[in-house]
Amino acid sequence: MYKERDIQAIATKALFRKVFNTEFNxxxxxxxxxxxxxxxxxxxxxxxxxxxxxxxxLMTSKQVHSLQAKDFYDVLKSKPAGVITFSFDCQKSQPLPKLHDQSTYYSR
Incomplete structure (x- = not known):
């Protein structure tokens, strides 16, 4: 058991971060x-x-898919005349759990 003096010496933000990252993964x-x-x-x-x-x-198919996606985004980057684009930053509204897969995220 820790004495009060010892707890004050070791209870820091860095310690909590270390415990969360190493002990709890x-x-x-x-x-x-x-x-x-x-x-x-x-x-x-x-x-x-x-x-x-x-x-x-499979690797060839993945490469073809990646090239098609790159071409698609290149077309999206082009700016046709007479079109106005708006962009919104929704960084603060992050849902949980964090999902990497776009379709899974939007199908919820």
């Missing part, structure tokens, strides 16, 4: 990116596939 912060459902499926299939030919085919 909890993290702080938000996920950095959303992941497309198709990309997530490809990642999982590639991770567990043992046949080299099938794995190569």
């Amino acid at each position: 909890l993290g702080f912060g938000s996920s950095k990116t959303d992941i497309c459902s198709t990309c997530l499926q490809f990642q999982e299939k590639i991770k567990f596939e043992t046949d080299i030919a099938k794995k190569t085919k």
Whole structure:
């Protein structure tokens, strides 16, 4: 059991952070990116596939999907004449639990 003097010496924010990160396997912060459902499926299939030919085919399909997505976002970045775009920052309204998969998030 700790004496009152010892508790004051060790009860710091850094200690609580260390305990949460090491003892309870909890993290702080938000996920950095959303992941497309198709990309997530490809990642999982590639991770567990043992046949080299099938794995190569999955990797090729994932690469094609990534290139198509890049082309799609390049089209979105273009600014047609006469169009006004508005952007809203919704950083403060973060729902729990944090989900990486976009379709799972929006289907709730």
